Amino acid sequence: MKSKTGKFQTGNVILLSISHLIHDIYGSFLAPILPLIIEKLGINYTLAGMLSLFQRLPSLINPFIGILADRIQMRYLVILCPAITAVAMSLIGVAPSYFVLATMLLVAGLSSALYHVPSPVMVKKVSGELTGRGMSFYMLGGEMARTLGPLTILGAVTIWGLEGTWKLMPFGLAASLILWWRLHNIQVREDVKRIESPVHPWRALKKLLPFFAAITGYMFFRALLKSSMSTFLPTFLTGEGGTLWEAGIVFSVFQLAGAAGTFVAGTASDKIGRKRALAIMAITTPLAMLAFLQTDGILSIIFLVTTGLLIFGSTPVMLAMVQDTDTDHPAFINGIYMTLNFTMSSLAVFLAGFLADLVGLEKMFYAATGLSVLSLIFIFIIPQGENYGRAKKQ
Numbered sequence: 001m002k003s004k005t006g007k008f009q010t011g012n013v014i015l016l017s018i019s020h021l022i023h024d025i026y027g028s029f030l031a032p033i034l035p036l037i038i039e040k041l042g043i044n045y046t047l048a049g050m051l052s053l054f055q056r057l058p059s060l061i062n063p064f065i066g067i068l069a070d071r072i073q074m075r076y077l078v079i080l081c082p083a084i085t086a087v088a089m090s091l092i093g094v095a096p097s098y099f100v101l102a103t104m105l106l107v108a109g110l111s112s113a114l115y116h117v118p119s120p121v122m123v124k125k126v127s128g129e130l131t132g133r134g135m136s137f138y139m140l141g142g143e144m145a146r147t148l149g150p151l152t153i154l155g156a157v158t159i160w161g162l163e164g165t166w167k168l169m170p171f172g173l174a175a176s177l178i179l180w181w182r183l184h185n186i187q188v189r190e191d192v193k194r195i196e197s198p199v200h201p202w203r204a205l206k207k208l209l210p211f212f213a214a215i216t217g218y219m220f221f222r223a224l225l226k227s228s229m230s231t232f233l234p235t236f237l238t239g240e241g242g243t244l245w246e247a248g249i250v251f252s253v254f255q256l257a258g259a260a261g262t263f264v265a266g267t268a269s270d271k272i273g274r275k276r277a278l279a280i281m282a283i284t285t286p287l288a289m290l291a292f293l294q295t296d297g298i299l300s301i302i303f304l305v306t307t308g309l310l311i312f313g314s315t316p317v318m319l320a321m322v323q324d325t326d327t328d329h330p331a332f333i334n335g336i337y338m339t340l341n342f343t344m345s346s347l348a349v350f351l352a353g354f355l356a357d358l359v360g361l362e363k364m365f366y367a368a369t370g371l372s373v374l375s376l377i378f379i380f381i382i383p384q385g386e387n388y389g390r391a392k393k394q
Contacts, residue, residue, distance in 0.1 A: 028109065058394075079179040085172060146259075221371055222314060227348040278314055288306040292307055
């Protein structure tokens with residue numbers, strides 16, 4: 001199958017969204033079964049916490065993965081990585097030692113980075129002129145995985161036991177086979193490579209430094225609220241008197257609302273503009289969060305759902321904005337964005353936890369809500385334009 005430039009290829013966009021869903025379902029296996037792994041390997045909480053670090057550590061080399069993806073047939077990374085991640089994450093239940101488990105997680109983390117850096121470029125390719133809509137479909141798959149992944153691995157452990165998690169492997173392998181069948185003829189690298197005197201990736205980045213400086217500020221203040229909610233909402237709800245199951249159900253509803261938000265926001269940004277969409281969410285998200293904190297019962301749930309819709313909706317818009325930049329190295333530029341996003345999210349959740357230790361979770365949420373308004377300032381200074389980022393050749 002040959003790609004058709006300019007046309008929104010619904011079938012391929014949905015296929016990439018499903019591949020994102022399947023890939024990230026496997027990527028979310030660790031946390032739900034961590035108590036069983038701690039018991040099996042006899043490790044302490046420090047070593048257990050480092051397992052998540054091993055899985056996320058390869059995110060730091062995203063820019064270099066982007067350079068690699070711009071020089072090779074990047075579609076092969078998108079096609080193969082769901083299978084690699086599926087194999088590595090399906091084996092964590094049978095890992096006989098901490099070293100083997102850490103190695104599996106490093107492999108899964110590297111595969112995840114190799115998938116997530118070029119895949120938005122692939123989505124842009126098959127989205128034609130509707131990049132925002134394509135990113136909405138893509139992020140819908142990723143957000144749904146946050147809900148379905150824990151249910152999948154817990155169901156597998158319930159049926160087969162911890163040692164039987166390897167039986168989940170075939171689904172990821174099948175996903176890569178289907179991706180090969182549908183996508184192996186789509187040319188992406190040919191659309192972005194330069195024929196003469198290619199611009200060096202770091203020169204391309206230099207032209208985009210004002211853009212990345214602005215979105216880094218936006219991501220940080222946005223992440224203070226997003227990361228704190230994603231990490232501490234269940235703990236906050238149980239502290240308010242809810243049971244663990246009630247907190248889990250409410251948290252799942254919040255995540256599902258976020259999935260819906262990612263689907264709507266990117267498409268809307270195609271129509272009203274990226275910066276306007278970000279500004280609307282920057283204004284309305286803290287209002288919805290304040291309403292959630294101030295209400296009880298069904299009203300509280302309604303405002304929590306609204307917060308979820310708005311707080312996750314900025315992700316596909318930001319991805320589309322990054323892909324809108326005119327650059328010879330789209331995968332490299334996307335890798336820079338993902339590294340910054342990872343860094344800002346990690347810093348934000350650390351600060352949120354530190355603040356919660358000082359003043360409590362509720363006051364931390366109020367502080368994060370107030371600080372998130374500052375993201376609005378950075379939206380207005382984000383440079384944007386059809387040819388923004390084009391580095392001149394020498």
